[in-house]
Amino acid sequence: MxxxxxxxxxxxxxxxxxxxxxxxxxxxxxxxxxxxxxxxxxxxxxxxxxxxxxxxxxxxxxxxxxxxxxxxxxxxxxxxxxxxxxxxxxxxxxxxxxxxxxxxxxxxxxxxxxxxxxxxxxxxxxxxxxxxxxxxxxxxxxxxxxxxxxxxxxxxxxxxxxxxxxxxxxxxxxxxxxxxxxxxxxxxxxxxxxxxxxxxxxxxxxxxxxxxxxxxxxxxRPAHGRSVLMLGIPNQLLTLSERAPGLLLPLLLAHMVAPEAAAYWYPAWMMAWAAYTAPMLMGIVQFSEGVREPDRLVATTWATLRWSLAVGGLAAVVLVLFARPLLHLLGEQYADASADALRLLAAGVVAYAVLQAYNAVCRARGRYMEGIAVGVTLAVALCTAALWAAEKGSTAMALAWLVVLTVGAAAVGLRLLAILRGVTREVR
Incomplete structure (x- = not known):
């Protein structure tokens, strides 16, 4: 057979x-x-x-x-x-x-x-x-x-x-x-x-x-499924650490702050996610190419990061320029409460692109535990900062989110450079 x-x-x-x-x-x-x-x-x-x-x-x-x-x-x-x-x-x-x-x-x-x-x-x-x-x-x-x-x-x-x-x-x-x-x-x-x-x-x-x-x-068949799960579960945990803040924060806001806080945050976040999607999808391709051609991982990473910033950045510019009209489709109160929050969240696409490039390299190099640890730490920090600022409104939440994401991306970026330098030495 x-x-x-x-x-x-x-x-x-x-x-x-x-x-x-x-x-x-x-x-x-x-x-x-x-x-x-x-x-x-x-x-x-x-x-x-x-x-x-x-x-x-x-x-x-x-x-x-x-x-x-x-x-x-x-x-x-x-x-x-x-x-x-x-x-x-x-x-x-x-x-x-x-x-x-x-x-x-x-x-x-x-x-x-x-x-x-x-x-x-x-x-x-x-x-x-x-x-x-x-x-x-x-x-x-x-x-x-x-x-x-x-x-x-x-x-x-x-x-x-x-x-x-x-x-x-x-x-x-x-x-x-x-x-x-x-x-x-x-x-x-x-x-x-x-x-x-x-x-x-x-x-x-x-x-x-x-x-x-x-x-x-x-x-x-256990013999076939075991290898899939051994490779898949660490990747799944890394993916969940990436997505957890966006999935959990509306629930946390609704139960720990007020349903209205979740209502004003969620539309801004979902529109910003449209810009974040470009680095996320490009990260999947970067991961695939890095596994198939490990000798070209460095070149692939830089090329993918440039295009992530270009495409995601273009989407972010559109969101920044049209934040109020887009949110106004939901109602005047949404535009008043969340337009500035959407602009701040859209600016986070740069940091998110760096994070996705790092995670793709961790996947390609088998550094799952490192990537998961970073992802969980950043997820906790993002949710904590946003909840801490929630009483001051969606704009304060978005600012706290952007600051934490940027600081995290800066640290991750330094680690990414170190990993890529190591890959370059291996290739030579």
Missing amino acids: RGERGAATTDISTVVRHSALRSSLGLILAKGAQTGSGFAFWIVAAHAAAARDVGLTTAAVSAVLICAQLAILGAGSAVIVSVGRGEPPARVLDAAFGIVALASTVLALGYLVLELTVAPETASVSALFWLMFLLAAITGTMGTVMDQALVALGRGASATLRYTVGGVVSLAAIAVVAWQAHPAPVDLLMACWTLGTAVTAVIGAVQLRRLIGYRPRPTL
Whole structure:
């Protein structure tokens, strides 16, 4: 059987790789397409359905994203490392898909049980709604693995097609539902959103088959899964340390300060995250290229950092210039409370780009414990500083966030220079 799988898969040395820049920009365009189509989806949904049903759907979608973030277990990063080292892609992908399919199913079912326990009113939602929730969690998690597998193969730019088509399909579906039924039922709202996620995953599977002849056959064989988890979990912990402040701070604000503080902070943070996404996605490509060509890690790091600053900086300039009009879309009070906060958060893209470059080098060099320790320390400092300043408003919070992030990036930057100097000496 092992021989048959090897024969059915194209030799990856024959795969024509795209440049790191093309992969990076393709990922950024894909994220833009996903964000734009998602924004349009919720605009249509808000006009087509009752506010309660839209709220239930957005809560379920948020839960899907959280489940996917946890269920990935670093499998995508493990694929990047394994494929970069020359291991057979089919065996690695089968193990990765088996792990994330099981993990996402367990987490989604666990959330369903928790939801029905703490919020019995959701029991009135149809079985179709929760079936779509389960399908979205599984396909969304597997789609993330496909994204990183294609990055490992030098085809990160293919994400643009996947997310554009998936977004258009989801948007077209909700438009048809809005035309045929008013108000639109909640289960159809969830089905429309899930359809886009599923289509994105299916296109990813087709792309992998055309590129290397791979057909998904998820497996839970311990021998294969163990190596994926050993590589994946440290990467997952590093990723969680990166994302924790943004995920946790709104919850901390709502429970420790006031719901209003969270309400004014969250829109500014989410808009700033649009600029931070560029360094984050480019860091994934930097990591992949660093594993595949360790001798070029220094050059790859500097090139990626320059483009992260250029693309992320451009997005940050737009946010700085249009902070008030963008927030005004949510209401005058949001613009008054958070426009300056958004400008300060947008300025943090420079520091965030340095942090992402450092984390990518830590991943490529196997310095997981160092990266995790730095990430956890910085996450605690960011949340503590923001909470300390919360009573003075969103602007004070953003200033505290920017100061801590900048100081952290300066320290990390010095460490990054030391690591890269060591790599240069090794190459010589």
